[in-house]
Amino acid sequence: MAEAAPSVTTEPSALQERSLSVLRWMLLARAFEDKIAKLYRAGKIVGGVYLGRGQEAFSAALGHALNQKNGDIFAGLIRDQAGRMAFGEELIDAARTYLGSARGPMRGRDGNIHRGRPDQGMPAMISHLGAMISVVNGMLIARRYRSQNDASLAPIVGASTIGDGGTSTGAFHEGLNQAAVEKLPLVIAVANNQFAYSTSVDRQFACENLVDRAIGYGVEGQSIDGTDLLACVEAFDRAVRRAREGHGPQLVVGKLLRLAGHGEHDDASYIPTDLRDQPHGGDCNEIAAATAIERGWASADEIAAWRSEVTEQVEAAINSAQSDPVPNPYHESWQALATRHLSEGNAQPTPQVHPAASGTAPK
Amino acid sequence: MSITYLDAIRSAQEKALADDPSVYLYGQDIAGFGGAFKATKHLAKEFPGRVTDSPISEDAILGSAIGAAIAGMRPIVEMQFADFSSIAFNQIVNQAATHYWRTGIPCPIVVRMPSGGTEGSGPFHSQSMEAIYSHYPGLVVMTPATVEDAYSMLLEAVAIDDPVIFCEHKFLYYHLKADALPEERLPVGKARIARAGRHATVVAYSAMVHEALRAARELTDDGYDIEVVDLRSTKPIDTDTILASVARTGRLLVVGEAFPWGGVTAEVIARVSAEGFHLLDAPPQRLNARDTPIPYHPNLWRVHRPNWQSIVAAAQKLLRL
Numbered sequence: 001m002a003e004a005a006p007s008v009t010t011e012p013s014a015l016q017e018r019s020l021s022v023l024r025w026m027l028l029a030r031a032f033e034d035k036i037a038k039l040y041r042a043g044k045i046v047g048g049v050y051l052g053r054g055q056e057a058f059s060a061a062l063g064h065a066l067n068q069k070n071g072d073i074f075a076g077l078i079r080d081q082a083g084r085m086a087f088g089e090e091l092i093d094a095a096r097t098y099l100g101s102a103r104g105p106m107r108g109r110d111g112n113i114h115r116g117r118p119d120q121g122m123p124a125m126i127s128h129l130g131a132m133i134s135v136v137n138g139m140l141i142a143r144r145y146r147s148q149n150d151a152s153l154a155p156i157v158g159a160s161t162i163g164d165g166g167t168s169t170g171a172f173h174e175g176l177n178q179a180a181v182e183k184l185p186l187v188i189a190v191a192n193n194q195f196a197y198s199t200s201v202d203r204q205f206a207c208e209n210l211v212d213r214a215i216g217y218g219v220e221g222q223s224i225d226g227t228d229l230l231a232c233v234e235a236f237d238r239a240v241r242r243a244r245e246g247h248g249p250q251l252v253v254g255k256l257l258r259l260a261g262h263g264e265h266d267d268a269s270y271i272p273t274d275l276r277d278q279p280h281g282g283d284c285n286e287i288a289a290a291t292a293i294e295r296g297w298a299s300a301d302e303i304a305a306w307r308s309e310v311t312e313q314v315e316a317a318i319n320s321a322q323s324d325p326v327p328n329p330y331h332e333s334w335q336a337l338a339t340r341h342l343s344e345g346n347a348q349p350t351p352q353v354h355p356a357a358s359g360t361a362p363k
Numbered sequence: 364m365s366i367t368y369l370d371a372i373r374s375a376q377e378k379a380l381a382d383d384p385s386v387y388l389y390g391q392d393i394a395g396f397g398g399a400f401k402a403t404k405h406l407a408k409e410f411p412g413r414v415t416d417s418p419i420s421e422d423a424i425l426g427s428a429i430g431a432a433i434a435g436m437r438p439i440v441e442m443q444f445a446d447f448s449s450i451a452f453n454q455i456v457n458q459a460a461t462h463y464w465r466t467g468i469p470c471p472i473v474v475r476m477p478s479g480g481t482e483g484s485g486p487f488h489s490q491s492m493e494a495i496y497s498h499y500p501g502l503v504v505m506t507p508a509t510v511e512d513a514y515s516m517l518l519e520a521v522a523i524d525d526p527v528i529f530c531e532h533k534f535l536y537y538h539l540k541a542d543a544l545p546e547e548r549l550p551v552g553k554a555r556i557a558r559a560g561r562h563a564t565v566v567a568y569s570a571m572v573h574e575a576l577r578a579a580r581e582l583t584d585d586g587y588d589i590e591v592v593d594l595r596s597t598k599p600i601d602t603d604t605i606l607a608s609v610a611r612t613g614r615l616l617v618v619g620e621a622f623p624w625g626g627v628t629a630e631v632i633a634r635v636s637a638e639g640f641h642l643l644d645a646p647p648q649r650l651n652a653r654d655t656p657i658p659y660h661p662n663l664w665r666v667h668r669p670n671w672q673s674i675v676a677a678a679q680k681l682l683r684l
Contacts, residue, residue, distance in 0.1 A: 110465045118433045118468045126457045134423035135458065138430020138438075145387060145436060148412070171453070174423035181418055336460070336501035338469040338524040342552050344599045 016297050019233050022064045022086060023288050026056035026229075027303075028310040029082035030285050032091065035314050036098050040264045044322075045098050047111045052079030054227070054259030055191050057284035059083030061232035062159055062189050062252075065240040073121045073139050073158035075132040078113050079191065079258075080161055089122060095317040101324035108327030129166035133175025133188065136160050140184045157243045159187040164204055165196020167213070176249065180217045185243040187236070187250045191226060193258035198270045211253040219249040226254025227280055229288035255280040366544060369536040371510045372402050372475070374544060375517035376439060380410045383437060386521060388414040389424060390441030390475075399443050400477060400536060421447050425454035425474065429526075432472045433462060437521055445476035445530065446490040459526040460501030469524035473517070478506075478530040479570050479620055480668050485659035491569070491619070491652075494626035496528040497598040504528045504598040505551060508572035510541035512595060515548035523551070530597075532570040539573075554601035556608065560590035563614035563681055566605055566631050568594035571618045571669060578674035587682060597627045605631060606639045613644035616681050618669050623651035645684035650677045 012020075033051045040049040052059055059079065063086030066072040074087040085091060096104025097115040106115050106124070116124030123139070125132050136158040147153045166172055167190060179186040190210055194201055207213065214221025220242060224231045232254065239250035257275055261268040275281045292298040298306075335343040366374070379386045388403055394416045397404035407414035417424045421442065428438040442448045448455065455474065462470040480489035497504045503525050507513040513531060520527035549555055557572055558579050567575040572593045579589035592608050594600060609615050615635055617628040628649040635647055650669045658664050666673075 106465060114465070116466065118462075118466055123430070123433065124462075124466050126461070128453050128457055131422070131426060131453060131458060134420075134426025134454070135430035135433075137423065138427035138432070138436075139434040140430075141427055142431040142434035142436045145385075145413075145431075149384060170450075171422045171426070174418070174420035175426060178418055178420055178423040178427060336464045337503065338463045339503070342503055342523070342525070342599050 012297070015230065015233065016295070018064065018237070019229055019288070020292065020297055022057070022060045022229060022233055023292060024306055024310070025060040025064065025086040026082050026285050026288060027306055028085060028091070028313060029056050029060065031307070031310040031314045032094065032317075033081055035318055037264050039098075039318070046100070049098070049264040050078045050113050050262070051260040051264065052081050054257055054284060055079045055193060056082040057229040057232045057288055058189065058191050058226040058254040058256060059161065060086040061229070061236045062161065062187065063087035064233070065236040066157060066159055068121050070154055071121065071143065071156040073123070073136055073156065075123045075125060075136050075158070075160040076113075076116075077125055077132065077161045077163075079163070079193075083161065084122070087122070088120070091313060091317045092320060093117070095321035096324060099318070099321045099324070100326060101321050102327045103324045104321070128171065129162065130169035130171030130175060132160050133162070133172060133186075134178055136186060137175060137179050137182065137184055140186060141182065155185060155244050155246070157185045157187060157240050159189065159240070161189040161191060163196055164190065164192040164194070164201050164210065165199065167210055168204055176217050176219070176251070179249040180219050183246075183248040185246070185248075187239045187243050187252065189236070190251065190253045192253055192255050194275065195258055195271060197262040197266070209253065211251060214251040217249070217251070219251055220247060221251040221253070223253045223255070225280055226256030227282050227284040227287055229284060229291060256284065257281045259283060365540045365542065366510055367537055368510050368513045368531070368539040369400060369402060371514035371541070371544060372517060372531055373404060373406070375514045376403060377406060377409065379439065379518060379521045380406065380413060383521070385435060385437045386413070386439065387431075387436060388439050388441070389417050389428060391417055391419060391443045393441050398441060400533070402441065402475070421450035422454055425451040426458065428472045429454060429459050429462065429470055432470045433468050437471050439473040439475060439521060441475045443477070444488050445478040445492045446487050448474065448476055448492060455496065455502070455526070455528070456499045460499045462501070463525065464501055470526050471524045473520045473527045473529055475529045475531060477533050479532040479534055480657055480664060481534050482661040482664055483659060484657070486656040489657040491530070491621040493528070493530050493569075493597045494619075494621050497627065497630075502526050502528055502598060503551070503596065504530065505596045506530045506568040506594065508532075508535070508557075508569050508593050508595070510539055511545040514544050516551055516595070519548065519551050530569060534570045535573075549595070551596055552599050552601060554595055554604040555593045556590065556604070557593040558589065558591040560588040561612055562587045562589060563616060563678055564590045564592060564605070564608040564612045565616045565618060565674065565678065566592045566594060567618040568597060568627065569620065571620050574669060574671045575618055575674055577671035578678060581671065581675050582678060585679070587678070589678060594627070600627075600630065600634070602634050602638065605635060606642065609635055609639050609642045613642065614681050614684075615643065615647040616674070616677055617647070617649045618674055619649075619651050620668050621651060623654050626651065645681060648677055648681045650674060
């Protein structure tokens, strides 16, 4: 097919439309994370708060490239606030999980980034890195079996993200190799953010570029600047399309810099400040906004208006979650099995201490 | 016709595949080869595309089974040996076991674990993992001791909505035989009185049930009538049946093939001591494997695990207390 002639209409290009849509998710994620970081510092969130600052473009472009309504799967990890929402997670689910609401998807049984709605294509991550890849593989295998009995089912794509540190795990290797053997429509996005907690990449792996592993696994790979919104949109659109068309697993490695601590308890003083001035050390949200203005896709005023809009959305979600009921230990079933009659949970009495009077203070 | 314990496991999988299109089998060498122990012999041919070989990736085998299960399938995965499930441990105890409680979405997987010692198998092909998995909330752990239970419990394992660790004993694979597969079943969660008696209760499970029954027969020569309780599952443990037996006999010996520290035998004794102390005429006793890795040479292996002779000795001690 010949190259399409440059558009002469005033219709926005597909790339423009998609990029601006992703940018709005990026702004919403940043506004939400700024808010929960404040709540954490104010002692309103127990456990931890983990930010995706600096990774919004990379994460949201993937979430946006997938199609939840079609049955696609997105296993978001620790720094995927933007990608989760771009895929279809409701902001209120995130707010409720961080604030421990009884109405959230995890009902106070799990918190922060350990949330999901597996029946809506969003498996809930466990902390052990690499472990979600084979879970997504299994969800894709289930779809393959179902498609054998129902030819009308559209092909779906499953995706999971991971960091540079997570690629060192055995589970990452087993999962990606399994997907390659099974030729599954899987997209793995590796956010090479230069640090796994405090450990820099030179102590994590010895290859030149993580994307070089793609050839070893027999999968297609792309290496991109993870701070460049347009590059992210194009790379993930391509990866998702290739996976959906039957070309097997896709590895996308984005180089960028984590612009936060591992969690908000961590001041990240170990990250040399001059890394910010290196290529890939910038803030993807700032870069994307500048690009949009430069290309004439949006004015500075429009972007400022979007920022206030998302801030209002965040305030509304947090206010709503803060007025939710909290989990009640007296109403908790304390049973881990779906098969109730096999549960030994009844062997333990409900604690007779009021929750407010027990336990340790939030960190 | 005689049916072995291994035949029963194969037949149960065949029936599960035939009855439910959401069942599939996944594991190392299980397709054309039929499995290291032939527990899936001919099933790949009988059910094309539903019995597939995996890479040597225990973590990914389990992870993918979990993913498929939460998306509506009912996978049965084979660990070639229970010992290798240590590689899949994370997926089993952190992903599968927590899934329903965390998300409200059930995770109906069956993990078949060829368990326990046989002569010459050594430290890494002989382990009994039931205590490890029973420790974790969110798992059901089955330890069938008979051909009938191997069949009916495996079918029940597939049917229930929770992750099931199915500890099938390799020592029983070929030697244990029955005339027919059962048409009725004792539900999972109920222990079975394998032999009625009145002088002491021996609680056992899996291969140790047969060692206990042999010991009970030997002890009749001394005039003792031993009751043997087969736990059938170690999670849950049927405490009521154990307490009822101890109420009849007043004495308790618990036998397990796993290592001695903690574990199923300690759990049973803790429960009986807490809930049935007044029923006991003597301190409850336990007998386990020795506290070393499992030895290779048959001379060492035979005395590493409990056997009918050591059970006789332990029971005689208990009866004199």
